[in-house]
Amino acid sequence: MAWLELRSVAKRxxxxxxxxxxxxxxxxxxxxxxxxxxxCGKSTTLRIIAGLERPDEGEVILxxxxxxxxPVHRREIAMVFQSYxxxxxxxxxxxxxxxxxxxGVPTVxxxxxxxxxxxxxxxxxxxxxxxxxxxxxxxxxxxxxxALVTEPKVLLLDExxxxxxxxxxxxxxxxxxxxxxxxxxxxxxxxxxxxxxxSLSDRIAFMAGGRIVExxxxxxxxxxxxxxxxxxxxxxxxxxxxxVVAAGQGILSIESNLGRLDLEDAAALSVGDDxxxxxxPEDIRLVVPEAGAPNGLPGTIRHSAxxxxxxxxxxxxAGSDVSLRIHVPGPTTWRIGDIASIQxxxxxxxxxxxxxxxxxxx
Amino acid sequence: xxATVLSPRLSHRLRLRxxxxxxxxxxxxxxxxxxxxxxxxxxxxxxxxxxxxxxxIGAVGQFTIQNYAEIxxxxxxxxxxxxxxxIAAVTTLISVAVAxxxxxxxxxxxxxxxxxxxxxxxxxxxxxxxxxxxxLTMIGPGGMAARVLQPFGVRWPSFLHDPSGFGIILVLLWHxxxxxxxxxxxxxxxxxxxxxxxxxxxxxxxxxxxxRIMVPLCAPGIAAAALxxxxxxxxxxxIPSLIGPAFPRAISVMMTSEFLLHANWGTASALGxxxxxxxxxxxxxxxxxxxRGAARPDS
Amino acid sequence: xxxxxxxxxxxxxxxIGGIILVGTVLVFVLPMAxxxxxxxxxxxxxxxxxxxxxxxxSLANWRALLAVPEMSQAFAASFLxxxxxxxxxxxxxxxxxxxIARRPLRHRRAIELLVLTPLxxxxxxxxxxxxxxxxxxxxxxxxxxxxxAQTIVVLPFMIRIVTxxxxxxxQDLIDAARNLGATPLVMTRRVLMPLxxxxxxxxxxxxxxxxLEEFILTFVVGMPKIxxxxxxxxxxxxxxxxxxxxxxxxxxxxxxxxxxxLFIAERVLKQEHLAAGFGKA
Numbered sequence: 001m002a003w004l005e006l007r008s009v010a011k012r013x014x015x016x017x018x019x020x021x022x023x024x025x026x027x028x029x030x031x032x033x034x035x036x037x038x039x040c041g042k043s044t045t046l047r048i049i050a051g052l053e054r055p056d057e058g059e060v061i062l063x064x065x066x067x068x069x070x071p072v073h074r075r076e077i078a079m080v081f082q083s084y085x086x087x088x089x090x091x092x093x094x095x096x097x098x099x100x101x102x103x104g105v106p107t108v109x110x111x112x113x114x115x116x117x118x119x120x121x122x123x124x125x126x127x128x129x130x131x132x133x134x135x136x137x138x139x140x141x142x143x144x145x146x147a148l149v150t151e152p153k154v155l156l157l158d159e160x161x162x163x164x165x166x167x168x169x170x171x172x173x174x175x176x177x178x179x180x181x182x183x184x185x186x187x188x189x190x191x192x193x194x195x196x197x198x199s200l201s202d203r204i205a206f207m208a209g210g211r212i213v214e215x216x217x218x219x220x221x222x223x224x225x226x227x228x229x230x231x232x233x234x235x236x237x238x239x240x241x242x243x244v245v246a247a248g249q250g251i252l253s254i255e256s257n258l259g260r261l262d263l264e265d266a267a268a269l270s271v272g273d274d275x276x277x278x279x280x281p282e283d284i285r286l287v288v289p290e291a292g293a294p295n296g297l298p299g300t301i302r303h304s305a306x307x308x309x310x311x312x313x314x315x316x317x318a319g320s321d322v323s324l325r326i327h328v329p330g331p332t333t334w335r336i337g338d339i340a341s342i343q344x345x346x347x348x349x350x351x352x353x354x355x356x357x358x359x360x361x362x
Numbered sequence: 363x364x365a366t367v368l369s370p371r372l373s374h375r376l377r378l379r380x381x382x383x384x385x386x387x388x389x390x391x392x393x394x395x396x397x398x399x400x401x402x403x404x405x406x407x408x409x410x411x412x413x414x415x416x417x418x419i420g421a422v423g424q425f426t427i428q429n430y431a432e433i434x435x436x437x438x439x440x441x442x443x444x445x446x447x448x449i450a451a452v453t454t455l456i457s458v459a460v461a462x463x464x465x466x467x468x469x470x471x472x473x474x475x476x477x478x479x480x481x482x483x484x485x486x487x488x489x490x491x492x493x494x495x496x497x498l499t500m501i502g503p504g505g506m507a508a509r510v511l512q513p514f515g516v517r518w519p520s521f522l523h524d525p526s527g528f529g530i531i532l533v534l535l536w537h538x539x540x541x542x543x544x545x546x547x548x549x550x551x552x553x554x555x556x557x558x559x560x561x562x563x564x565x566x567x568x569x570x571x572x573x574r575i576m577v578p579l580c581a582p583g584i585a586a587a588a589l590x591x592x593x594x595x596x597x598x599x600x601i602p603s604l605i606g607p608a609f610p611r612a613i614s615v616m617m618t619s620e621f622l623l624h625a626n627w628g629t630a631s632a633l634g635x636x637x638x639x640x641x642x643x644x645x646x647x648x649x650x651x652x653x654r655g656a657a658r659p660d661s
Numbered sequence: 662x663x664x665x666x667x668x669x670x671x672x673x674x675x676x677i678g679g680i681i682l683v684g685t686v687l688v689f690v691l692p693m694a695x696x697x698x699x700x701x702x703x704x705x706x707x708x709x710x711x712x713x714x715x716x717x718x719s720l721a722n723w724r725a726l727l728a729v730p731e732m733s734q735a736f737a738a739s740f741l742x743x744x745x746x747x748x749x750x751x752x753x754x755x756x757x758x759x760x761i762a763r764r765p766l767r768h769r770r771a772i773e774l775l776v777l778t779p780l781x782x783x784x785x786x787x788x789x790x791x792x793x794x795x796x797x798x799x800x801x802x803x804x805x806x807x808x809x810a811q812t813i814v815v816l817p818f819m820i821r822i823v824t825x826x827x828x829x830x831x832q833d834l835i836d837a838a839r840n841l842g843a844t845p846l847v848m849t850r851r852v853l854m855p856l857x858x859x860x861x862x863x864x865x866x867x868x869x870x871x872x873l874e875e876f877i878l879t880f881v882v883g884m885p886k887i888x889x890x891x892x893x894x895x896x897x898x899x900x901x902x903x904x905x906x907x908x909x910x911x912x913x914x915x916x917x918x919x920x921x922x923l924f925i926a927e928r929v930l931k932q933e934h935l936a937a938g939f940g941k942a
Contacts, residue, residue, distance in 0.1 A: 597783020
């Protein structure tokens with residue numbers, strides 16, 4: 001039995017459908033991220049789990065009990081907000097103690113647990129400060145401590161790191177993950193930042209247009225996305241339209257506008273299927289032009305940018321209007337205008353192509 | 363201004379510039395603020411001086427505390443002071459209570475809410491004198507309430523000239539509750555939505571949210587509204603002069619009748635000083651309570 | 662927060678809504694309707710208990726507004742004084758507002774407090790002090806005296822609104838104008854002034870209405886020679902006699918410009934400036 005389940009949850013605001021037929025299962029102690037662009041419905045989903053919105057349809061089931069009609073304050077779910085939402089008129093200690101007071105925990109124990117919680121988030125000694133006296137990162141930790149001290153059944157986080165600068169975000173990300181692992185709290189995290197999602201989660205649910213497009217581990221949905229929108233959202237994707245011309249023994253041959261691609265893919269596709277192939281920039285190689293390289297293709301470099309650990313190239317294959325984006329480790333070796341030979345990989349995600357923009361997961 | 367080492371000529375020009383700035387500021391502020399300063403200092407000084415018999419119409423010309431002795435011993439004056447304070451306190455308490463309740467109710471999404479939200483603002487544009495008239499036509503003797511109830515044999519009690527100041531309080535409430543609602547609503551709306559939601563997710567039921575989040579965060583704004591109502595009710599003249607009891611009278615009525623009817627400018631000035639001091643004390647009290655109470659969370 | 666989460670039942674909401682709506686109408690709207698009825702009472706028949714509605718309506722009382730000398734004089738006096746007060750407030754208020762809004766001031770808080778003080782003091786006390794001074798200065802019972810007295814309590818509103826308007830002009834616009842070559846004079850005339858006209862308009866309206874409605878200062882300084890509409894109203898309400906019909910007419914005559922003006926104002930202006938003027942900013 002899943003720890004938390006959403007069954008066919010739908011929510012409308014007036015004539016706008018915010019989310020439509022969401023089905024989700026989260027296991028105990030799992031870290032699930034709901035990833036998507038603004039307006040995709042991820043925050044609404046989170047708020048429905050918290051009880052701040054009521055679903056128009058469907059059920060929310062926590063440890064086997066339906067809770068969609070339960071008022072917010074009775075669900076044992078704690079939430080960390082993007083703006084931290086600390087109580088400005090209370091000290092750090094009072095903020096953290098709040099959730100324990102509402103549950104009638106005896107004062108002595110409150111003091112002990114608050115102290116422990118602050119130690120866990122490395123804010124010991126700041127008990128008597130007020131939120132306005134803290135930095136952004138510190139405020140976020142207080143919000144986290146405040147949520148975790150109540151030992152919630154589910155921890156919800158709504159883009160909690162987006163107001164922080166990049167370095168701090170990175171550090172807190174690592175700490176957050178470590179903490180979650182240690183405490184084994186079932187956690188649902190909402191973000192639009194795909195690298196954040198990838199680094200934190202056990203599984204990622206990618207949402208678009210109010211629906212869950214697909215769910216999988218970071219590696220699964222990055223290497224083997226089953227929908228075009230997923231592939232394009234996660235990192236840089238070179239998308240090539242094509243048609244399956246041969247299938248069998250774990251190899252799919254696809255005729256694309258860059259020529260024939262032989263890919264190792266065990267997907268159940270048949271000859272004649274329309275597909276789109278997703279090639280990641282780190283999988284494509286650039287070599288000095290030489291005749292006879294398999295899947296090799298000459299192209300002209302149109303753009304190069306040195307990004308520190310890699311160099312980002314855009315190359316235009318000969319005789320094609322499709323450009324490829326390629327990442328090569330190390331400093332720049334190719335200049336704009338150079339001719340390089342593109343070595344297409346033997347690995348790429350093959351996605352069945354549908355006429356509609358978002359494919360439904362198979 | 364960072365302290366940098368400037369060449370002597372540059373720093374000299376800077377000093378001249380700053381001095382010129384200050385003169386320009388003074389010139390700009392003189393007409394308006396200068397007028398206000400003068401226009402308030404003069405009457406206050408006049409009242410202070412006249413109350414001590416030093417200066418003014420009919421003043422004896424030398425220092426005396428006779429006027430203050432008079433107002434502190436004469437029952438008419440002491441009861442007027444108490445009466446006005448009473449009215450102000452009652453009006454303030456009820457205004458704040460009703461405004462808070464009304465604001466809470468306005469949060470509920472009931473049909474007609476927007477209409478109610480517009481209608482309660484009607485008295486905002488009605489000056490207190492007209493408010494007195496309106497309330498009079500409704501609940502005065504021969505007012506609408508009396509007429510509606512007459513066929514049922516119910517005798518409508520007289521609210522006017524009631525020694526408890528009931529009629530005065532009613533008019534003051536009608537006049538002041540809307541502005542109080544406006545302020546309380548604004549203050550309540552300023553509480554960030556996610557702070558309330560955070561409290562709910564942490565297990566706070568609606569009552570606890572009200573008690574531990576809304577009240578503390580709204581208290582300063584509500585105190586400001588209470589202050590306005592109190593001072594307005596304490597010093598109101600038109601309403602008690604029209605529908606107030608013969609005894610006790612409001613302190614403002616006593617003061618004006620002293621100089622308009624009895625030409626006792628000395629006594630009137632003393633009463634005026636008492637009113638100013640009372641108002642100033644209330645302001646100080648407000649400042650102490652609000653600006654020093656639980657660390658200010660500057661939003 | 663547009664919904665109280667714990668009152669779920671639909672029927673309960675309708676009940677509450679109904680009670681509140683009826684209550685609000687009874688308390689806040691009905692008196693106005695009754696006042697209108699009073700103004701339309703036929704003077705030859707009157708409106709006595711137990712009639713809940715006047716038996717005959719007529720416009721006689723409204724005609725009296727222009728016909729009865731003291732009413733038409735009060736009407737003229739009120740509007741004349743209001744115009745003068747508005748003009749004076751503009752003259753005195755604009756430079757101060759500009760200074761407070763856009764110039765670095767050393768004692769800014771003290772100045773802002775000064776501007777608020779006339780509103781914090783009971784006007785009747787101010788009236789008493791002023792009354793005595795004006796009598797000796799010979800300003801008592803003169804238009805000039807009344808205008809000066811009213812300006813004291815009306816000027817703060819003007820200053821606050823215009824200050825809020827001026828503060829609201831983004832510095833970027835001024836910088837852009839200067840960057841494009843405008844001299845301070847040109848910039849003021851072509852960029853600043855047009856942007857603050859709505860605020861000036863609001864301030865003028867508030868000053869005008871404030872003056873029309875002002876009672877106690879006008880009463881003490883102006884009586885008995887100068888009579889404005891509020892003073893007349895006071896007289897009709899029992900200050901001198903008790904003429905409900907005339908009181909109704911004068912009340913509505915006083916309210917009408919206010920309502921019209923505020924209606925226009927709300928359409929024309931930004932809400933923030935009005936709120937600032939009422940002392941909330």
